[in-house]
Amino acid sequence: DGGITQSPKYLFRKEGQNVTLSCEQNLNHDAMYWYRQDPGQGLRLIYYSQIVNDFQKGDIAEGYSVSREKKESFPLTVTSAQKNPTAFYLCASYGFRSGSNTEAFFGQGTRLTVV
């Protein structure tokens, strides 16, 4: 079955450590997104990529980094520079080449907790 997979579902990190969240899709989608979700703040865009080997900063990119070496994969690294990394992280993808399949598909999320 096609879909988008985030791993792990729960992640604990010590202060000062970098951690990488995985996002993989087998939907042949061009665009992939990373969002951060905090209570009462909706979805805030961290980074997005419309094509392999290219990505753009979103609204809250500071303290985060990404790569897009393969169409299927868009990992997010939360660096030690991110001051408040505890949050729920969501990855999404969509394909914009087809007129009918315009919606974004979401992974199940990764809950990151700094301990």
Add this chain to the structure above:
Amino acid sequence: AQSVTQLGSHVSVSEGALVLLRCNYSSSVPPYLFWYVQYPNQGLQLLLKYTTGATLVKGINGFEAEFKKSETSFHLTKPSAHMSDAAEYFCAVRLTGANSKLTFGKGITLSVRP
């Protein structure tokens, strides 16, 4: 650039009552419009979408939404609320061209009272 406004952060209805969640958008051209639902600690699930054609769109779980270009609105409705409808709802928009960015509203939490 496009934007989405969802007024209010919380709506409470009684079971069996009408559900109305408002969404207004700003866009230079008619966009694609979406409603998503999120249950606790889960990803977002598509409820319905408007791309082209009929302006009244039916989705899953008995929800529907109407695209009104003159009002730049895409309000979500359900005639009779069920306890299982309690969740967070997001309206989203993106332009129809390639490489367009997906933009979300801040979301509305729906509570359903017995």
